[in-house]
Amino acid sequence: MFRRVVSAMLFGMVLFNLAACKKTEEPQPTKNPSQLLDEKAANYMVWSKEVRDEFGFIHGHCDSLLFSSLYCDALGDQCDVNIFQAEGEPGQWFRHAKQDCFVDGQDNGSKTTISRDMFLGLFQYLWKTGNGEAVKRIVEFGKVQDPKFYMGQGINDFERESRTNLRGPLTGTLFQMLFKLTGEDDDRRKNLQLDNPAASGFEAHLAVRHIYLRALVNGAMSDLELRIVKGYRDSQPMNAFFQAVYHRYKDGDQTDAINLLLREELFPSDRLPTGGDRCEEYLFQRDYDRDEELGDWAPCLVKNEDGSVNEPATTEARAKKYSGVDLLDTWCVLKDGC
Numbered sequence: 001m002f003r004r005v006v007s008a009m010l011f012g013m014v015l016f017n018l019a020a021c022k023k024t025e026e027p028q029p030t031k032n033p034s035q036l037l038d039e040k041a042a043n044y045m046v047w048s049k050e051v052r053d054e055f056g057f058i059h060g061h062c063d064s065l066l067f068s069s070l071y072c073d074a075l076g077d078q079c080d081v082n083i084f085q086a087e088g089e090p091g092q093w094f095r096h097a098k099q100d101c102f103v104d105g106q107d108n109g110s111k112t113t114i115s116r117d118m119f120l121g122l123f124q125y126l127w128k129t130g131n132g133e134a135v136k137r138i139v140e141f142g143k144v145q146d147p148k149f150y151m152g153q154g155i156n157d158f159e160r161e162s163r164t165n166l167r168g169p170l171t172g173t174l175f176q177m178l179f180k181l182t183g184e185d186d187d188r189r190k191n192l193q194l195d196n197p198a199a200s201g202f203e204a205h206l207a208v209r210h211i212y213l214r215a216l217v218n219g220a221m222s223d224l225e226l227r228i229v230k231g232y233r234d235s236q237p238m239n240a241f242f243q244a245v246y247h248r249y250k251d252g253d254q255t256d257a258i259n260l261l262l263r264e265e266l267f268p269s270d271r272l273p274t275g276g277d278r279c280e281e282y283l284f285q286r287d288y289d290r291d292e293e294l295g296d297w298a299p300c301l302v303k304n305e306d307g308s309v310n311e312p313a314t315t316e317a318r319a320k321k322y323s324g325v326d327l328l329d330t331w332c333v334l335k336d337g338c
Contacts, residue, residue: 024220028252030334037258040269041331044324045075047272051321055097056081058323059281062101062109065093066121067282067325073125074328083125084134091141093122093151102153113152115163116170117206123177124213128337132181139178142166169210176217204232205241205285212245216337221249238297241284241326244333254334266297267327275300276318282326 048071052058059067065086072079085097093114095101101110119138126134142149149171154160166174172191179189199207208229215221221229226249233242240260247254261267266278280286280296289295300317 024218024222025226025249026220027215027248027337028250029336030248030254031252032255032258033334034258034262036269037261037331037334040262040267041074041328043269044272044328045078048323048325048328051272051323052081055085057085057097058325061098062095063118064096065114065118067323069121069125070329070332071323071325073121073128074325074332076128083122087134087137089141091137091139093118093138102155105153105155107155111156111159112154112163115152116166117202119151119166119170119174120206120209120213123173124209124216127177127181127213127216130181132178135174135177135181136184139174142171142174173210173214173217176214180217200235201287202285204236204287208232208242208245212333215245215249226250236288238288238290239284241330241333244330248333248337257330257334261327261330267324272324273322274318275315275320275322279317281322284326284330 048058053061053064057064057068058071065083068081068086069083072081072083082097086094086099088094088099095110095114095118099113101108102113123135138151142151145151147165149166150160150164151166152160152164154164168191172189175186175189175191178184178186211221211225211229215225226246229242229246229249233239233246236242237256238260240257243257243260244254247257262269266283267273268277276299278290278297279294279300283297286296288297290297292298294301300315302315302317
């Protein structure tokens with residue numbers, strides 16, 4: 001229903017220039033901070049060290065730059081992970097510090113060396129740390145690529161374009177970051193058209209994350225952007241990240257996001273989450289489907305050959321510990337954007 005409503009409202013507006021929306025919403029401090037959530041987040045920061053790899057990176061190996069960047073963003077001064085291990089040549093970035101997900105034209109875990117979603121997490125980290133030099137290196141690297149701003153290599157032209165090309169919206173955000181951090185101006189920073197305003201699943205998460213990044217950079221969220229985030233929030237009320245971003249720029253009432261992060265079946269207070277709690281490590285990039293037997297929000301199960309489902313006492317998937325970065329990242333939004 002949400003997709004039909006949003007598509008009807010925004011049909012033909014994908015190239016709408018957000019600069020035309022004069023009304024903006026400034027961030028609102030959280031009206032109802034939670035000591036219980038602060039304590040849980042503090043514990044997750046400590047426990048998360050158990051699941052970091054030899055480089056300090058977290059999450060699935062070839063999606064690691066995105067989530068490791070969000071992790072360091074949430075930890076702030078407490079982060080001892082060197083995100084720049086994933087930078088090769090100046091401005092060239094890879095999915096993981098090991099830089100091994102796509103090697104010599106071969107899929108070694110991914111069809112490309114980097115992707116736009118990896119850059120979204122990285123950009124947020126660079127913005128929060130005020131690293132204008134790193135932003136400039138990315139810009140300079142993008143300018144000399146062929147085609148321009150194809151930021152990595154891929155197994156074929158389609159995969160390379162669809163994953164590594166920063167495209168207009170994200171390039172506009174990058175140039176806006178460069179302007180804000182260094183004063184270097186470029187007309188491309190005015191390229192602020194919408195991404196996909198009717199996405200679902202991981203694409204919805206990336207759309208809200210990009211809007212949130214723009215709001216951080218611009219110091220406010222446009223009225224149109226806020227309405228889009230509200231649409232995603234209304235469609236997925238269990239998504240604490242959507243709730244947190246919406247209320248940060250709407251009214252500061254973070255009751256829903258806090259209550260969701262305090263739910264024991266999703267975010268235990270005495271340990272890190274595991275596959276026995278829910279099968280998705282970063283919950284808020286998946287649509288809520290807790291009632292589905294094999295859903296992302298449900299415990300990991302095993303399907304038998306006859307189609308039936310059982311729950312072995314021990315499986316690798318159910319025993320796997322998660323980093324808790326979904327809680328930490330959303331908590332960071334609640335803490336006035338850290």
